[in-house]
Amino acid sequence: MQTLKITTVGASSGVILTKEVMAHLKVKKGDTLYLTEAADGGYRLTPYNPEFARQMALADEIMHDDREVLRALAK
Numbered sequence: 001m002q003t004l005k006i007t008t009v010g011a012s013s014g015v016i017l018t019k020e021v022m023a024h025l026k027v028k029k030g031d032t033l034y035l036t037e038a039a040d041g042g043y044r045l046t047p048y049n050p051e052f053a054r055q056m057a058l059a060d061e062i063m064h065d066d067r068e069v070l071r072a073l074a075k
Helices: 019-025 050-065 067-074
Strands: 006-009 012-015 034-037 043-046
Touching: 050 067
Parallel strands: none
Antiparallel strands: 006 012, 034 043
16 A cells, blocks of 8 residues: 655645655556545546547447448448
């Protein structure tokens, strides 16, 4: 388990990620992280945008359901 400490960053607050945590998340300075609520009431920190993942799943479903229409349009 990693411990994060809240620190002051300008007029805001932030947390410092160790090199090990950044390597595990596969992120670098300047990347965006997303904090989402977990089913158990906790939080999850991830580099993957859950809204984008939802939209891509929806697009996959549409492309599968309407593949014949899309194939005809591609001609």
